[in-house]
Amino acid sequence: MNMNKLFPMNYLIMLDFLDEEEEELDENTQCMFKRKTRIIRPRMNWFNIYNADDFRKRFRLRKEDALILLQKISHTLTFKTDWNHAISPMIQLLIALRFYSTGSFVIIISEFVGVSNASATKIVHRVSSAIAALSKEYIKFPLEPEDILRTQAGNFEKSGFIRVLGAIDCIHITIQSYGGEYAELFRNRKGFFSLNVQVIVNSKLQIMDIVARWPGSSHDSTIFNNSRIKHRFEVGEFGNSLLLGDSGYPNLPYLLTPLINPKSPAEILYNEAQIRTRSMVERCFGIWGRIFPVLTIGSRFRTPERTMNVIISCAVLYNIIRSNVEENITIDQYNNIVRNYNENLHADERRYLIESYFQSCL
Template identity: 35%
Template sequence: MTRRPKGMRKVAEQDVDTDVVADGPMLQGSSDSRQQVSYIDLTDDQYPQRLRFRKDVVTELCHLLQPDLESQTRLRTALSVASKVTIALNFYTNGSFQGATADISNIFQFATHRSIRQVTDTLKKRRRDYISFPMTREKQLERATGFFRIAGFPRVEGAKGYTHVALRAPLTNPETFRHRKGYHSLNVQLECAHKYQIMVADDRYPGSSHDAFILWQTNVPGLFQLPNEGRGWLLGDKGYLLSTWIMTSLRNTTIPAQHSYNESHATTRNIIEQTIGILKQRFCYLDSSGLR
């Protein structure tokens, strides 16, 4: 059995709040601890590299999440909301618990892990406030007009795509998570509007799940099958079946009109590929090459 370090046993025995800053001196019983560092202490040059957001955006995020993240303990070493958000954003950006993620806030890894979990769970709880597929006539017209301006494809209500987010092999049914390229992943389905707004994000299914299967587990098909609701269609790749509400590219094109259709379809649908690229560029932990 692996023995925990003496300091870690002491923390467990005293049942210290896991929101507490945990450094070497404190674990040995000293009342002193290193000063917490948050985004407030970063220089302007560090923001793009460490957090990928401007200072005012991070401040707004802290205010939004404060009711859920504020520590219930009165200990002076309790992590602040600003520190927790800084830790999480730094992890999303770098994709690693090691190195900069712990250093940026001067805390041990177990406290880092808990902060990331708290912030992630809180963000997920609020996702419906920001990720939605509005089907009012005004919104449908706005999206259709925006997509049409890209390459002349009419009545487009969204571009559909997917990305695989790598993860360590789960203990339960690991093979269902194995992607065809050999690594374990989640098959994350996304749909976006013409200005890169994400309207659907579904991360519930393992890497071996087929894209078309995942689509039918969402509420999206129903949006386009209600009377007088969906008046257009989505653009998808060849992994989806052609239907009255999802348009895919044509195979074996032989005439100019078919070539033009495919060109317009590919150019318009490319908005979802750009959206995924922006997400992975900003948040390295989403990229399989960034999994550490």
């Protein structure tokens, strides 16, 4: 049968054109949906490469401390997958530690270890959450009478202020604006976005309490008034122990602030001892920020929760590092001095100490 009689020539030409176009479309579709070749980079386990000193300089922790920490969080870092080349818990920990100790972009950390940028970002959040979960173990107030007395003696040897359990202050951790309806709540009085973090430290410059959930516009006294540690002092959980704060806090029986205009020698001596003792929290902020520059450079996370996990994680790691610092404390000498002042807290404890203890020191 003659095909030209059944189908006009123009129709046959159009069919040939559609066939050619369909072939080109198939080729383009194949190129578009072609799976990207999976590249497995050589992953560097710097724990085995560096010696003890080089490892501590780059990751801040000692090797033995890193192993102890890894043992506690490895169950949350193990991938439950049948895929090969899963990133080991040790390499995940090293990625997070390197990020904290440099404050650099995640892509630089990923190239340093040999993983993708997306994997490094997820790992930082995963490890931060795991370390932050250990905060109750590493960030805590002394509860036993012997531990409280030892902490007070350590603070006393710094400047001669009795019954001090810790110094309190707040630090602004720079963040990138989270955007949204409540973005301006995070802008502090200095004009940049931050989280206002409350910290209480002891004479070893260890962090005994941390509150890292308040936006930068919050006042220091507001954070303290709504904190759990205030309630614990008010119910007498720590006996007649004292906290020292700056003039931004209210003067309370258990929270002593400096005098605005000291006049008598006893008042001047009180102010000097109060300021010298309180300086330990400022020194803690300086050391903490130098060890973990991610706190001072500023985070680029998109949610406050991720920033909080990094802050708490750095506090846990900082306490692990400071636990290796030794102190020579003479508790017997402190007991002899404080024996006459182990009374219950007074309504105006600051005035009582000035007129009794500091007056007797002149």
